[in-house]
Amino acid sequence: ASDFINKPIKDEVLSIALERAKEKLDIRRQLKEYTDDLENMVKIATEEFERKSNFQSKLIRSSNDGIVATDDEWNIVTFNPGAESIFGYSGYEIRGSDARKLYPPEISDALEKIAACAEARKAELPWREISITSKSGEAIPVRCSGAILREKNQMMGSVTFFQDLREIKRLERELLKSERLAAIGQTVAGMAHCIKNILHGFKGGSYLVDIGLDRNDTNRLKTGWQMIQRNIGRTSDLVLDLLSYSKERPPEYEPCLPNDVADDVCELLKENANEHDIEIIRAFSPDVGEVSMDPRTVYRCLLNLVSNAIDACMFDEDALDKEHCVCVRTIREEQKFIRFEVEDNGAGMSDEVRAKIFTSFFSTKGGQGTGLGLLVTMKLVDEHGGTIGVTSSLGKGTTFTIRFPYD
Incomplete structure (x- = not known):
């Protein structure tokens, strides 16, 4: 500046110098504005990040x-209150521990398998129902899903979700119990005709017994007593079916031989089958050895199905020349299941009848059936964690298939 003041200068040079000074001042002002804007943007971005982080944290903590x-x-970094409620551990005592020791083996193995495959398109574990063991040893039903988190094909972590099904399962049991009790009420009302027939049988039998005693007629006495015995059996079956259907009974696992259980059923019903010229065929697989399951449940289910199969042959009036038979099979399946098949070549069922056989007090036996036998069978199979199915062809026969898991 002193050079311009002490020395003569040209207007053109002074103009250039002032222009450059103005540009520098403008640059400094712009830099300050940019700096202020950048600080403000960083502040806004930080606040937004904190807001989203707090939102996600509260979202995770408030999730059921x-x-x-x-x-x-695999070290646990997040363990929300929902997980604490399910597993029974606090976040303080579980964070930092290996999650694979916390998860059930099938979940740990599935997640490790997904993590090991870096090129896997789907790094997610589909939803599935499993049972986990809490800190207290309680078996808790849950729905579970998970995912492997990746960055540039490298695992950076994992996340697993657990939905507590205890309340849902409790409500399902309550609903099933209510439906069962309602069905019993409907059954009792709908079985008035069946009970009346039983009473008629008792009256008819007692009348013949009285006649036989008065006239010393042994034949009438024997016929009347047989009639009374038959109706006692029908009354007993009715009461047992009602009790079995109304009460919940968890399976009681114990070592047993399924082939022996099936053989006991066949032996019990053999005489009844022989009286009506019906052959009982026993096709037991030698691969079925000793297993742990509920033999009483298996026995009751097979007893109902084989008895029904014999009745189906007896009621097959359109095939008088047919050699009726009932085949009872046992098969050992993979994944720890025993399959029982009861096949007959009796009357068979139409599609309409087959669609109704598992409904309350529906019977194809008229006044001789209670309509509860298959309902009880299905209930027992469900309680044991098994399945039941049926195939039938009218005039050709029916096959019932039940599958029971074993330990």
Whole structure:
């Protein structure tokens, strides 16, 4: 500046110098504005990040589902209150521990398999129902899903979700119990005709017994007593079916031989089958050895099905020349299941009848059936964790298939 003041200068040079000074001042002002804007943007971005982080944290903590997140070495970093409620551990005592020791083996193995495949398109574990063991040893039913988190094909962590099904299962049991009790009420009302027939049988039998005693007629006495015995059996079956259907009975596992259980059923009903020229065929697989299951449940289910099969042959009036038979099979399946098949070549069922056989007090036996036998069978199979199915062709026969899991 002193050069311009002490020395004569040209207007053109002074103009250039002032222009450059103005540009520098403008640049400094712009830099300050940019700096202020950048600081403001950083502040806004930080506040937004904190807001989203707090939102996600509150979202995770307020979720009713259990959420467990890990780092790339399977160490637990997130364990929300939902997970605490399900597993019984506090976040303080579980964070930092290996999640694979917390999860059931099938979940740990599935997640490790997904994590090991870096090129897997789907790094997610589909929803499935499983049972987990809590800190107290309680078996808790849950729905579970999970995912492996990746960055550039490298695992950076995992997250697993658990939905507590205890309340849902409790409500399902309550609903099933209510439906069962309602069905019993409907059954009792709908079985008035069946009970009346039983009473008629008792009256007819007692009348013949009285006649036989008065006239010393042994034949009438024997016929009347047989009639009374038959109706005692029908009354007993009716009461047992009602009790079995109304009460919940968890399976009682114990070592047993399924082939022996099936053989006992066949032996019990053999005389009744022989009286009506019906052959009972026993096709037991030698692969079925000793297993752990509920033999009483298996026995009751087979007793109902084989008895029904014999009745189906007896009621097959359109095939008088047919050689009726009932085949009872046992088959050992994979994944720890025993399959029982009861096949007959009796009357068979139409599609309409087959669609109704598992409904309350529906019977194809008229006044001789209670309509509860198959309902009881299905209930017992369900309680044992098994399945029941049926195939039938009118005039050709029917096959019932039940599958029971074993330990």
